[in-house]
Amino acid sequence: MTRTYTKGRRAAQEAETRQRIVEAALALHGEVGPTGTTISMIAERAGVQRHTVYAHLPDDRAVFLACSGLFEERQPLPAPELWADIDGLEARLHAAFAALYAWFDRNEAITAHVLRDAELNATLREVAEMRIGAPLGVILASLSAGLAEAQRAALAVALSFYTWRTLVRQAGLPGAAATALMVRTVLGASG
DSSP: OOOOOHHHHHHHHHHHHHHHHHHHHHHHHHHHHHHTTTTHHHHHHTSSOOOHHEEEEEEEHHHHHHHHHHHHHHHHOGGGGTTTTOHHHHHHHHHHHHHHHHHHHHHHHHHHHHHHHHTTHHHHHHHIIIIIHHHHHHHHHHHHHOOOOHHHHHHHTTTTTTHHHHHIIIIIOOOHHHEEEEEEEEHHOOO
């Protein structure tokens, strides 16, 4: 009589190991950035050998997709549904900016590292566009209806992580003041 082999326990261990590897890589991305993170660093943080990391995440693209997927699952960008039913453009802008700026505040370190490193790494740039750029494009589209060209340009500036960081971190504005300033900027923009 032959025994049927099931990979149940082994599969669970492999999934747990992969999860530890992705968690380790994501933490390092927030600390030193994606391009500053090495396979050796990931392996050490996850408590595995380098070859184990490669077995689960064979290249940079796999690492970036796994990390960004986990991050997106845990910290999704605000969805336009949050402000879609709010009457009045000013109130919608305020709700959208407040939600986005709160997200930037919670995720500042990793967002800064990813955007910085994406400037010089084409693979990371592609993944960042998919995970950050595309959702920001959806937010932009959700708020653009009826805006003049200059207002749409001001809206694009208002939705930028770099704008938030300049207003809050460099200029020292509280989040609510940064939100109010950018609402006024968008509404007051004229071509």
